[in-house]
Structure formats: C-alpha cells, structure tokens
Amino acid sequence: MISECNPHLNWVFFHSTYDIGHLIKILTQKSLPDQSIEFLKLVKMYLGERCYDLKEILSVEPFWWRQCGLDRVASNFNIKLSAGQSHQAGSDSLLTMDCFFAAMKVLFHHRGDSGLKFAFQAFN
Incomplete structure (x- = not known):
C-alpha cells in the first residue's frame, strides 16, 4: 500500500x-x-489515515465561501x-497546498501545532 512507503505522508485534496x-x-x-464505510476502509488501507480534503475542511464555519471552487478559495x-496555469494538475496541486496551509x-x-492532528480528516 502507498501509506506503507511513508507512514508520515499527508494527502491534501480539493473536492x-x-x-x-x-x-x-x-x-x-x-x-x-x-457502502461508504467500506470505501473509507479502502482509502485508509491504501492512502493511510492522513487524508485531508480542503473542500471538506472549508465546509465548517467561519468559511462562508465553502461552495466555491479552488480559484475562488x-x-x-x-x-x-x-x-503554471489554472486548472492544470501541477499548478492546481500547489495552489491546493497553499490554500490548505x-x-x-x-x-x-x-x-501550537498546525492543526494536522485535529479531526478535520475528510475520510475519517
């Protein structure tokens, strides 16, 4: 599994x-x-426990723009x-990470920490 290669790997996604x-x-x-619970088990098995979906994180307050796309965020x-250019994999990945931080x-x-240990994991 991918997560076994580096157990400290964090996955950051957008939608x-x-x-x-x-x-x-x-x-x-x-x-x-x-069943979604079975899907989530597969996600954890292959990607590990540190998966963050920025769109899900922004679905909590105080973010009024939670319905927006990545460019608006x-x-x-x-x-x-x-x-790069917007809507290209590499540049959007970098933009997602910048927005995540x-x-x-x-x-x-x-x-004191970055909040990564907090329960904002979209696939938890």
Whole structure:
C-alpha cells in the first residue's frame, strides 16, 4: 500500500471523492464497494489515515465561501497562482497546498501545532 512507503505522508485534496474513487478502483482492480464505510476502509488501507480534503475542511464555519471552487478559495485567502496555469494538475496541486496551509493558519492560529492532528480528516 502507498501509506506503507511513508507512514508520515499527508494527502491534501480539493473536492476529491471521485478522484480517490477512481484511484482506489485502479489499485484494487475491483468495483468500488456500495457502502461508504467500506470505501473509507479502502482509502485508509491504501492512502493511510492522513487524508485531508480542503473542500471538506472549508465546509465548517467561519468559511462562508465553502461552495466555491479552488480559484475562488485562493482569491479569498489572497493567494496567487505561483506556477503554471489554472486548472492544470501541477499548478492546481500547489495552489491546493497553499490554500490548505492558509486554512490551517486561520482555523488553528491559537494552537501550537498546525492543526494536522485535529479531526478535520475528510475520510475519517
């Protein structure tokens, strides 16, 4: 499993349920389970426990823009695309990570850690 290669690996996604579903289907070479709990078990087995979906994180208050796409989220955090073009895998990955760290600062500014240990894991 991917998570066994590096147990400290964090996965950060933006609105990724279908993408992860496709990945799990490719890795298992089987149809996805009908029950979400079984799907989540597969996600944990293949990717580990440290999966964060930024869109899910932003579904909590104080984020009024939780229905927005990645570009709008970045704009609300005053983050500019630092490389490449919008809607390209590499540049969107970097933008997602920048937005994720900005969200962690806002949500966990009062904590000593980055908030990664907090229960904001979308696949938990």
